[in-house]
Amino acid sequence: MDFDLTREQQEFRRIVHDFVAREVRPQARHVDETGEFNWGAVHKMGPLGLLGLQVPEEYGGAGMDSIAATIAIEELGWGCGSTALAVSAHNHLGQGPLVDFGSPALKERWLPQLATGKGRLACLALTEPGAGSDLQGGVRTLATRAGDEWVINGAKMWATNAGIADTIIALCRTDPGGGSRSLTQILVPTDTPGVIMGKPEKKMGLNGSPTYAVTFDNVRVPLSNTVGEEGKGLQQTLHTLSKGRVSIGALALGIAQAAYEASIAYAKERRTFGQPISHHQAIQFMIADMATEIHAARHMLYWAAWLKDQGRHFATAAGMAKLFATEVSERVCRNAIQIHGGYGYSREFEVERMYRDTRLMTIGEGTSEINRLVIARSVLS
Ligand SMILES: Cc1cc2nc3c(=O)[nH]c(=O)nc-3n(C[C@H](O)[C@H](O)[C@H](O)COP(=O)(O)OP(=O)(O)OC[C@H]3O[C@@H](n4cnc5c(N)ncnc54)[C@H](O)[C@@H]3O)c2cc1C
Secondary structure (H helix, E strand, C coil), X not given: CXXXXXXXXXXXXXXXXXXXHHHHHHHHHHHHHHCCCCHXXXXXXXXXXXXXXXXXXXXXXXXXXXXXXXXXXXXXXXXXXXXXXXXXXXXXXXXXXXXXHCCHHHHHHHHHHHHHCCCCEEEEECCECCECCCHHHHCCCEEEEECCEEEEEEEEEEEECHHHEEXXXXXXXXXXXXXXXXXXXXXXXXXXXXXXXXXXXXXXXXCCXXXXXXXXXXXXXXXXXXXXXXXXXXXXXXXXXXXHHHHHHHHHHHHHHHHHHHHHHHHHHCEECCEEHHHCHHHHHHHHHHHHHHHHHHHHHHHHHHHHHCCCCCHHHHHHHHHHHHHHHHHHHHHHHHHHHHHHHCCCCXXXXXXXXXXXHHCCCCXXXXXXXXXXXXXXX
């Protein structure tokens, strides 16, 4: 059993960490306060492979293993939750289904520009006003055949990147009768007539990661834009979400790591009753719990990524890792504020933003409750 990262993975972590420290972290407060997307940094990510982490090299991607991809999102999360979410969604949600299920023609058409940063980003739109956890029963966006085209009508919600994306993969109902084979993933270029973008949502955190409602009003795309098999949209989506869960867990882990580091620095500097607060056992215990849980979350995430790379069943491990890492991150950020006392509640200190940013992670890409259901189903079966 070897717990060490390979030399390539260690070197990649160092390169990404340095890049994030230089280009992403210093902008985190600005993107939070203004809601501006950090295109400056994202445009520089193409050559580093961060925009096509697991896209095969023949399509311009970096073709990395899942552990390296996990490390990349962890490091981005350490720097800025917003930018990390946009890049995670671009890689794992927007491009993942294309890589795993797209036809050669669709891959050739879209991946080279998405994976290299020559174009804009990619987006996956599953959620609707009446459908989040229950996609099978709830999706109403309808795609009907008209000759050699799909005609799509419906409304999606909470689509990360949609307004800054070239492509949206929309989960559509292609058999109005319902059932587990009634959903299909269809790629919609965002400049197609009838794609109507709402205003970016006003959110609690992650303000530099724009999230949109999208309406499809008689949107026509060729049948060849079907991603994977007609009627297999739900199964494909579940596969994509399993991979995405490792990524969201890694993002939460990165935020937790940053809050932990900030807590240690503050605890050594802040003095009460004549000594640094790091000398108080109550503070030491919070920091010890942070260190332990972060360590455990990291190993669970890398283990799930490793299982995937071995071609083994990884969905349960990914669900466990996402559940644990995101809830750890919330606890760590909560305690980071506690350690900072009143200053922790101030926008002048970064832990306040981290707490708001990490709050999404137990909700997006499978809530904690849904993850517990999936895990329970697996262990009880
Ligand atoms: C910032 C942000 C970005 C997002 N980005 C995207 C994106 O890029 N693409 C996309 O498609 N979606 C995206 N989403 C949507 C997100 O995936 C959903 O919000 C999430 O899946 C939960 O769905 P819901 O909001 O409809 O909640 P619901 O499904 O309505 O759930 C509400 C509550 O009920 C619980 N619940 C539901 N069913 C059960 C059950 N069977 N047993 C126990 N508890 C249950 C849930 O856990 C939750 O606590 C994003 C959301 C946000 C806030």
